[in-house]
Amino acid sequence: NRVSATDPSPEQVSNASACAGVEYTVQPAEETTFPASSFDALCVAQALHWFDLKRFYPEACRVLKPNGVIVAWGYDWFKVSPEFDEMFQQSVLGVIKPYWAPQNSLLWNGYRDVPFPFSRIEVPEFSIEVLWDYRQLLSYVQTWSATKRCVSSHGNHFFERAVAALAPFWRAPTSEKRSIRMPLHVLAGRYIGAQL
Numbered sequence: 470n471r472v473s474a475t476d477p478s479p480e481q482v483s484n485a486s487a488c489a490g491v492e493y494t495v496q497p498a499e500e501t502t503f504p505a506s507s508f509d510a511l512c513v514a515q516a517l518h519w520f521d522l523k524r525f526y527p528e529a530c531r532v533l534k535p536n537g538v539i540v541a542w543g544y545d546w547f548k549v550s551p552e553f554d555e556m557f558q559q560s561v562l563g564v565i566k567p568y569w570a571p572q573n574s575l576l577w578n579g580y581r582d583v584p585f586p587f588s589r590i591e592v593p594e595f596s597i598e599v600l601w602d603y604r605q606l607l608s609y610v611q612t613w614s615a616t617k618r619c620v621s622s623h624g625n626h627f628f629e630r631a632v633a634a635l636a637p638f639w640r641a642p643t644s645e646k647r648s649i650r651m652p653l654h655v656l657a658g659r660y661i662g663a664q665l
Contacts (some may be wrong), residue, residue, distance in 0.1 A: 473508075477502065499524035503532045513541035516576040518581065519657070526586055533660040539587055540658075544574045544597055544651040547643075553638040560631035561610060568615035568622075581652040587658025595653040603643035607632060 476482050485493045496502060498513070499521050511529055513520075523575055527541055546562070548554060556580040575583055601609070610616055611628070620628060636643060 506534045511539045513544045517541040518572045537660045542655045548650045560634045565615040565619045568618035592655045592656040597651040600646040602646045
């Protein structure tokens with residue numbers, strides 16, 4: 470019936486789509502203005518690895534109702550085909566690797582090294598699946614912070630070379646849409662009132 474969506478970035482919140490029943494506010498996850506025991510569920514999308522967990526988990530327990538559910542998820546590398554993925558690793562990922570923030574490694578490791586002090590809930594495998602053409606895929610890659618930092622430091626030449634190198638591995642006209650899969654790493658649990 471009610472969703473409260475937050476982000477510490479005013480720019481991110483200003484880009485949010487209006488949706489009935491959803492209220493957007495600018496505030497950090499580690500310290501919110503919500504009343505205690507006010508939520509049945511707390512969801513963290515593509516963000517847990519950025520949080521100060523020593524501050525976030527007590528805040529999560531404060532705002533969750535008893536037996537409330539907390540779920541955190543994030544996606545990492547997309548999958549197109551083994552051949553395309555291998556060339557993408559060589560021409561893009563290998564080049565931009567030094568430009569990623571270190572927190573991303575927590576997500577890339579499937580959140581296995583992230584403490585999660587809640588009663589675990591087993592979940593099935595999930596993934597994001599989209600139909601994109603070659604241009605859409607490349608536009609997405611250009612939104613990555615590491616791509617932007619690399620271009621800022623060295624110019625766009627590496628990306629132009631990658632576009633040319635990858636095109637034959639698309640194995641279809643570049644205007645043809647292909648299925649792109651992004652596996653999700655999910656942590657789910659229930660707050661049972663234990664003190665953190």
